[in-house]
Amino acid sequence: MGSITIRNVSKTFGEAKVIPNIDLEINDGEFVVFVGPSGCGKSTLLRLIAGLEDVSGGQILIDGKDVTEAAPAERGLAMVFQSYALYPHMSVRNNIAFPLKMANMDQALINKKVEGAAKVLNLTDYLDRRPGQLSGGQRQRVAIGRAIVREPSAFLFDEPLSNLDAALRGTMRLEISDLHYQLKTTMVYVTHDQIEAMTMADKIVVLNRGNIEQVGSPLELYKSPRNLFVAGFIGSPRMNLIEGDYARSKNAKTVGIRPEHLLPSKQSGLWRGTVTVAEHLGADTFLHANVDGLGPITARVDGEFGVKHGETVYLTPDESKLHRFDDKGLALGPALTGA
Amino acid sequence: MARRITNRRKVVISLIAWSIALALFFPILWTFLTSFKTEGDAVATPPQFLFFHWTTENYIEVQARSDYFLHFFNSVVIAVGSTLIGLAIAIPAAWAMAFAPTKRTKDILMWMLSTKMMPPVGALIPIYLIFRNMGLLDSRWGLVGVLTLINLPIIVWMLYTYFKEIPGEILEAARMDGASLMKEIVYVLTPMAVPGIASTLLLNIILAWNEAFWTLNLSTSEAAPLTTFIASYSSPEGLFYAKLSAASTMAIAPILILGWFSQKQLVRGLTFGAVK
Numbered sequence: 152m153g154s155i156t157i158r159n160v161s162k163t164f165g166e167a168k169v170i171p172n173i174d175l176e177i178n179d180g181e182f183v184v185f186v187g188p189s190g191c192g193k194s195t196l197l198r199l200i201a202g203l204e205d206v207s208g209g210q211i212l213i214d215g216k217d218v219t220e221a222a223p224a225e226r227g228l229a230m231v232f233q234s235y236a237l238y239p240h241m242s243v244r245n246n247i248a249f250p251l252k253m254a255n256m257d258q259a260l261i262n263k264k265v266e267g268a269a270k271v272l273n274l275t276d277y278l279d280r281r282p283g284q285l286s287g288g289q290r291q292r293v294a295i296g297r298a299i300v301r302e303p304s305a306f307l308f309d310e311p312l313s314n315l316d317a318a319l320r321g322t323m324r325l326e327i328s329d330l331h332y333q334l335k336t337t338m339v340y341v342t343h344d345q346i347e348a349m350t351m352a353d354k355i356v357v358l359n360r361g362n363i364e365q366v367g368s369p370l371e372l373y374k375s376p377r378n379l380f381v382a383g384f385i386g387s388p389r390m391n392l393i394e395g396d397y398a399r400s401k402n403a404k405t406v407g408i409r410p411e412h413l414l415p416s417k418q419s420g421l422w423r424g425t426v427t428v429a430e431h432l433g434a435d436t437f438l439h440a441n442v443d444g445l446g447p448i449t450a451r452v453d454g455e456f457g458v459k460h461g462e463t464v465y466l467t468p469d470e471s472k473l474h475r476f477d478d479k480g481l482a483l484g485p486a487l488t489g490a
Numbered sequence: 491m492a493r494r495i496t497n498r499r500k501v502v503i504s505l506i507a508w509s510i511a512l513a514l515f516f517p518i519l520w521t522f523l524t525s526f527k528t529e530g531d532a533v534a535t536p537p538q539f540l541f542f543h544w545t546t547e548n549y550i551e552v553q554a555r556s557d558y559f560l561h562f563f564n565s566v567v568i569a570v571g572s573t574l575i576g577l578a579i580a581i582p583a584a585w586a587m588a589f590a591p592t593k594r595t596k597d598i599l600m601w602m603l604s605t606k607m608m609p610p611v612g613a614l615i616p617i618y619l620i621f622r623n624m625g626l627l628d629s630r631w632g633l634v635g636v637l638t639l640i641n642l643p644i645i646v647w648m649l650y651t652y653f654k655e656i657p658g659e660i661l662e663a664a665r666m667d668g669a670s671l672m673k674e675i676v677y678v679l680t681p682m683a684v685p686g687i688a689s690t691l692l693l694n695i696i697l698a699w700n701e702a703f704w705t706l707n708l709s710t711s712e713a714a715p716l717t718t719f720i721a722s723y724s725s726p727e728g729l730f731y732a733k734l735s736a737a738s739t740m741a742i743a744p745i746l747i748l749g750w751f752s753q754k755q756l757v758r759g760l761t762f763g764a765v766k
């Protein structure tokens with residue numbers, strides 16, 4: 152079991168109100184990702200759940216039980232830190248065994264569990280090394296091992312992959328997703344990387360300046376962002392946001408169109424632009440163009456699209472996929488074609 | 491282009507480094523050599539370097555005239571005693587400042603350091619009078635007390651910089667892992683803090699061992715450490731360079747040996763934790 156309820160929680164550090172007021176429900180077994188720009192309060196919210204910070208107001212419930220005043224260890228949660236936070240003076244074996252020792256578990260059982268975890272995480276050959284003798288990816292796996300042996304009711308991850316190189320990040324992303332599939336334990340995962348959020352989450356919580364902008368599945372956020380912030384944050388490359396006459400013609404202050412919803416052509420189209428950069432990735436092409444009267448627009452084309460810097464390109468938006476926003480930046484509902 | 495270190499440059503830098511090292515080491519070498527000369531050879535012009543009549547009579551005479559082992563014992567008691575008491579006070583203090591800092595922590599640290607900027611002679615008369623009135627002159631406990639206070643700011647500073655280096659997330663991880671405060675201290679904090687404490691201990695023993703101002707002014711015979719023992723050869727019946735050198739050699743030998751065997755810890759200590 153591992154459902155977490157956050158009720159009216161606020162947090163201030165001295166004068167600074169980092170989290171004004173948050174309500175959130177995390178269901179048992181869910182993979183929830185907190186995503187948002189750096190400094191928006193993701194780590195603070197996670198640390199409030201962990202009990203490493205005290206709330207300034209509100210309540211935190213785990214499985215319906217009020218743990219607002221409970222010490223971290225009493226909450227039955229395990230945390231994986233950005234810096235891994237391994238014990239440098241202990242072997243990998245003792246690092247993984249530490250929480251079990253603290254629970255006064257029988258030594259034979261500890262050994263069995265540690266070896267089991269090491270096997271799952273490919274660490275069997277490294278059990279007698281110190282953390283300092285391991286690579287970044289291995290250290291990360293030790294930190295995860297230390298978390299899983301406890302069989303916590305939920306895992307908390309704070310940007311666990313941000314110290315790894317891109318290739319390793321991809322692999323570890325899959326490993327963590329796979330782990331969630333096997334364990335079916337609640338996971339709360341903090342990241343500033345929307346790709347991690349999109350690929351791993353059952354439910355994404357978009358945070359901005361300590362406020363929740365939107366909660367939803369990755370596809371919900373992609374298809375119907377509630378406001379400009381979410382629209383700009385979710386999706387890569389970013390959604391094109393256009394103001395001015397074109398937006399007014401759609402009865403909106405701003406309209407958004409994702410790069411993949413623009414049809415490019417070398418002959419004709421609604422908008423005429425000049426290519427500034429064309430990124431040819433093979434499987435698809437990112438076109439950055441300067442469109443007359445609109446400014447810089449990015450389009451994403453499946454497969455190869457042979458244009459170079461300085462050439463003319465025509466782009467036509469798929470108007471059924473337009474996002475419209477009012478002057479407060481709130482979404483106006485689906486675009487009305489022909490409006 | 492990467493910077494090329496040419497051979498000529500290497501030779502020049504090596505030469506400079508060796509010259510500086512020799513210049514620094516030369517007085518100690520000269521003292522050591524002089525301690526094996528006769529008083530006549532010791533003051534001969536031109537100075538005799540290696541080809542003189544080697545003798546150990548200075549050592550025999552120094553030991554006969556003043557009890558080396560009494561002063562050695564005093565030095566050990568004063569250096570080790572003041573260091574241990576200092577650590578007992580400084581560990582909790584540095585701990586609190588490193589892990590639970592307040593707005594004033596930096597000011598307190600600066601204030602502590604500022605006490606080391608005052609010339610000690612400024613406090614000599616009051617302290618001398620306090621010592622005299624309390625009957626602490628020429629007592630080991632008096633010297634232990636005053637050296638504890640003299641070196642306390644340095645001990646606190648060194649420990650503070652070490653404790654600051656211990657990442658807070660590791661302590662938080664231990665808390666998440668279910669460690670009680672006691673277990674956190676025993677299994678996580680102490681093992682990570684011990685190297686820093688050991689460096690501080692060694693460096694402070696050396697500082698206390700070599701401290702001359704207070705020990706010279708507050709002790710005469712019974713409690714006198716080796717610093718006073720050396721000084722006693724520089725005045726009473728005129729200068730006796732050879733015997734003075736023998737006394738100096740005997741006084742610095744123990745600490746040199748200690749330093750030699752604990753080089754690694756000491757380098758860490760002297761760089762104040764700058765290298766990991």
Ligand SMILES: Nc1ncnc2c1ncn2[C@@H]1O[C@H](COP(=O)(O)OP(=O)(O)O)[C@@H](O)[C@H]1O
Pocket residue numbers: 164167169187188189190191192193194195196
């Ligand atoms: N212990 C603290 N004391 C004061 N301010 C803090 C503390 N921890 C975090 N903050 C502030 O709270 C804000 C949110 O921080 P954080 O939760 O770490 O952001 P994120 O993890 O989203 O990058 C930041 O502006 C940060 O400076």
Ligand SMILES: [Mg+2]
Pocket residue numbers: 193194195310
């Ligand atoms: Mg963070």
